[in-house]
Amino acid sequence: MPLEAHIPSGPLSQKWSKHKQDSKLINPANKRKYTVIVVGSGLAGSSAAATLSELGYNVKCFCFQDSPRRAHSIAAQGGINAAKNYQHDGDSTYRLFYDTIKGGDFRAREANVYRLAEVSANIIDQCVAQGVPLAREYGGLLANRSFGGAQVSRTFYARGQTGQQLLLGAYSALNKEIARGGVKMFPRTEMLDLVLVDGQAKGIIVRDLVTGKISSHAGDTVLLCTGGYGNVFYLSTNAKGCNTTAIWRAHRKGALFANPCYTQIHPTCIPVSGDYQSKLTLMSESLRNDGRVWVPKKKEDCGKPPAQIPEDARDYYLERKYPSYGNLAPRDISSRSAKEACDEGRGVGPGGLGVYLDFADAILRYGHDQAADKNLSEAELRKLGKAVVAEKYGNLFDMYECITGENGYEQPMRIYPAVHYTMGGLWVDYNLMSNVPGLHVLGEANFSDHGANRLGASALMQGLADGYFVIPTTIANYLATQKPGSIKADHPAFKQAEAEVNARTKRFIDIKGKRTVDSYHRELGLLMWNECGMARSRDGLQKAIDRLPALREDFWNNVRVPGSGADFNQELEKAGRVADFLEFGELMCRDALQREESCGGHFRVEHQYTKEDEAAKRGQAGEALRDDTNFSYVAAWEFTGDVSNPKLHKEPLAYEEVHLAVRSYV
Amino acid sequence: MSALLKSFSSFLGSSIGKKLLVALTGAVLVLFVLGHMIGNLLIFVGPDAINEYGHFLQTMIHGAGVWIARVGLLVCAVLHVVLTIQLTRENRAARSQRYGYTATIQASKSSRIMILSGLTILAFIIYHLLHFTVHAGNNYGTYQVMLHGEKVHDVYKMVVAGFSWLPASIFYIIAMLLLCSHLSHGVSSMFQTLGLATERTRPIFEKIGSAYAAIILIGNCSIPIAVLLHFVK
């Protein structure tokens, strides 16, 4: 199968303009005859549904949440990047493009990323016009901050709730179109299968989560905007409902799954406190600006209260290993270092899965700054310093105390890395269409823009770029080839898919086994976290690949799903999602196994710079060792009917504009 | 014209529209209560002062004034009562299934018994009007006194006679306590409903409301207490 990305010809900066010129148009009178099915109502889904309705298409939008406003985009805290250059600090479309490509460790498509940077500025205009209250300066103009180590201030934000505010903006646009009658909204409705007619995506099968009713919805094209698959790890910063079912079902129907191994791990999350833990909470990375990360040098000290561990018995390992970056070492490096320390048995807190993030020195340092020349006691200095720290990070300290019951000013916080975002997803071309004609994939659900790693404040940008600005243009290229409304929900393909979904539901209920759905999900998550998490090895991945079929088998024989399929049944909802995660997990491991290199959110212990490399100034020991010669491609997997035997297709990544550089933190 | 009526009826049908009218009629009643109290306190100045005041009210605008005021007050009171009963019924209907465990975070007791305090005050007003205005079951209507050479109604004697009967005074004082409660929430609430309260002014309005309620309570209750203790006789 040749993977045709349909990248327009011409210079990079002209490609999108040219593509817009060359894209097909649909007569306004005809648009309303086309039905567009949008699955998911996060940033990508809401913005796409609203905009397509504005254009005149007839839109049906589905979400499993009780309201489209609750999609998990809502949880993004930090901000949204845009190449506005309002700060006059040298930002430009090209610079945002370059930072994104480089941040993605040169594993993304140039043309897609350039387009993303190009439309980023329009997103801000659109959101402000909708009434999104982005932060402003006293002069009344928009404020920016520098985020995620960027050299320019290009991040727009709304307190710590940028995701919620942007989503509410998109939701308001959606409401405007629902009021006008262009969009019909289906909340508490979960997509359980994709329906193909003659190889083209023509509809979906959904379950009404309140009544349990299974029904068919036919359309002229289907947009999956269903987010990432981070919950394959059970514990992640994702919402509990986030799942891979929509894209996994599409994958099983023929859509290629690209780069599933690329997973972003965030270093500063609140650690697991017990085996009942249901999710992990992220704290802003900005804490590392002032906090010092350490663990005890000796295992025996791990159980002691931190105050009783003297200075010389502490290992400030980031400062020791990366003297120039210290505690600000990049996300993946600091995450892996924390794991190494804990693997050595030097982790702190319950289960030994945590490292200290200590503000004692920062508090004293700020105390001295505030006291200037005055001669104050240490207690007074601490008080002054604490006030400064509270002003900078007060809300984070409060959040930490709310969750852990510990006071971060008086004793060091405990942190541990957690899964945060997934860069892989369904393969799409430049039109955001998958290899299945008529199936479009937007936002985190696709693979296209972040390469092997995503920059901070870029997820919101991509979701909205896809929904507001890309798909409204590119969708016509597919729809213009289709006769509108040609397939109805009474087509035999729908009946067959409905029957399959009903049979699957019945199977879940009928197993009546001994183990709960959650217990399988936890076991899967732990396995994935250990073998396909922050650091991956050939042996570990193989171990997981060997274990997963047996775990699936056990699940299908021994899971207990109470109740019936004919009402509100949250265990049944979870069972369907976990069944898909159990299959998906294996693909993820296989992808990680074939990618014999380390890049971005994929670290293979076999592929890292050594001490010799460091001595020869090739790179720092322990850093990811990329292999551009052999692995500069998108790994797109085809479902063959056998979960354990997927077929790999490669889309080579050609870099015309940028020069592939090695990331160095020496 | 029909558009105007339509707007008005949808305003009246709306939650906020009804509440605005409750606040506006409440404002009139609040001011009336103050005026009424100030007039009554003339009893402490002496029989002539209060009788002259009573006579003035009776003869204002050739006797029409008192009727204009009575009709105005009646309209306000009726609207206030009818609308609040309607709002309360809607509020009860909005939660048909009650909580098994009820808790209150910060709502004041006064704010939670508004309909009870209000309806008790209504009952008191009816009694009060029958007692002192209609003179039902008494002969206060026959009390006369000479003032500036003119025969006028002896309000002073009527008040003393009225409050000398202990049950009447007790009912009066209970009603005033409930009025105080009603006002302590109602006055500040009025500013909020009329959209005049801001984050900074709301605490001030709340203090004004409490002070106003306390003044009305003390002022009004001082009269029966003074009569019962024979300070006024």
Place this chain on the structure above:
Amino acid sequence: MASNLNLKLKIWRQPSTNAKGTFQDVEATDIPETASFLEMLDIVNQRIIDSGGDPVAFDHDCREGICGTCSMVINGIPHGPRRGTTACQLHMRLFKNGDTIWIEPFRAKAFPVIKDLAVDRSAFDRIMVAGGFISVRTGSAQDANSLPISKEDADSAMDAAECIGCGACVATCKNASAMLFVSAKAGQLNSLPQGQPEKHRRVLGMVKAMDESGFGNCTNQYECEAACPKGISVRWIAKLNRDYALATVHESLLAPANGKGGGAA
């Protein structure tokens, strides 16, 4: 070191919207005090499933206090006793060994129970559809900095925008009124210059939808502000009252009587 709690739960069980509900006594033993409230319910549910029962249905999603999905009343207070906190961020260390905890759904006619603790809050969506937006087509916006907005106004709008739409205001209100939600939503847009052209329509439309959904009326007790996990101020309610009066005056008296509408034929 953290200890474990033994609790008596009184949980509202209701199989479906029209079925009759009752409180079920559930012993929650050996609950780690480091667990969140919802994790406590997870533990209880796992045990119910293991023993062949039907687990307690409750809505939840992000479990970090921002999505507004969790919706339960704990000992009479929506989201439980800790101020400014959603149920998912409430932790068991706030409770004592031996405590009895009442767990009920948000109760309001406008929020019918779906099952157990899960309620239908689509009334909020209907209110938003009735005017909670600024009509701006994608692509038609001017440059974001061409319309300066004072920091004060932007911050104030942001205060209102923090609302997560959970419905705790309705659940706690003695009258099941939605005024805090509606006022915050209308107020955010009405206090920004972008929201001015539609402000009268917005307020009239949203209040009408609110009334039609069967919410009660505000009696200015401010329970909503106290129960709101985001601390939305009741100043927005005052503003909505004001804006509604102005919108009515505008619509009934000031707007042209026979407006012909614009645009081309």
